[in-house]
Amino acid sequence: MSTKSSPPVAPSHSATAAIRRLAERGYEATTAEDLADAVGMSRSTFFRRFGSKDDVVFSDHDHALAQLEVFLGATALPPGEALVQGTADVLRLLTRDPEAARLRFELMRVTPALRDRELVITHRYERVYARFLREVTGPETPGWVAPALAASLVAVHNATLRDWLRGTVTDAPGTVTRDLRRVAGLYDPWLDPSGSDARRRVVVAVYDAAGSPDAILDAVAAQLNGG
Structure with a gap:
């Protein structure tokens, strides 16, 4: 992994406590006061720190997106490898607290409003990837390449995360790195045209x-x- 500048990642203990309270009492039945009490904050401090119940559940994603944007903006890696390593780093962040990850997954499974918010988060990741791809690929690159590869990166990441949550994958970052390299390789004609020519x-x-x-x-x- 190359050295890179990343935004600080906030400690997850408060978010985990809040997510645990949501899981115990149910999303709709839990108030902001309940969550503030769970994390040991006043209601006003809670809102300044997290914003809303939804923001608590997805706080790790906010940090992961910020980290990904900084990494892709600063990396000197070849485009394909940058996408692979940046995505693996997102998965490392989201799985660093197994309890929070599993509680988040269960909450989204039973809460339609959170599943809707998850779709918004997914599109945010895709936009970050697509913007990077448009910056690093040549003008001859077909317009479908950026959105297609962006969606593939998110799909492989999410599939690996689900497998990890179910216990069928133990090394999530290692697995996603392997699989993403296969996916990125399919786009070598645009990500690495000179290397692609050499392999003809x-x-x-x-x-x-x-x-x-x-x-x-x-x-x-x-x-x-x-x-």
Whole structure:
């Protein structure tokens, strides 16, 4: 991992306590006063720190998004690897407190309003990725590349997070790094066009100098097609 400048990540203890209270009492039944009491703050301090019940649940995502933007804006890594490592860092942040991550997942599962907010968060990640991709790819890059790869990065991240929450994946950052490198590799023609050219297959054709042009072209085509 390259050295990078990141915004400070706030301690998660207060957010975890608030999320635990929401899980115990239910999202709708829990008041701001309940949450302030759970984290040991006054109501006004709670609102200054977190804003709302939704903001408590998604506070780690706010920090992760800020961290991702700083990283992508400062990194000297090749674009594909920058996307992979930046996304893996997001997953590290979201899984650093397993209790909070699992409580958040359960709350979203049973609370429609939070699932709606999750969609908004997802689009925010996609916008960060797409903006970076438009900055680092050439003008000949098709318009669909940035949104398609951005959506793929989020999808692979979210799938890995769910597998980790279910216990089918133990090393979430390692797993997402491996899988994201495969995904990014599909976009090498635009992320790393020079490297893509170097990896193109070279076909050496041996032919009879007396052969006709059509016969020579047919022989080359047969080699390209594996014939």
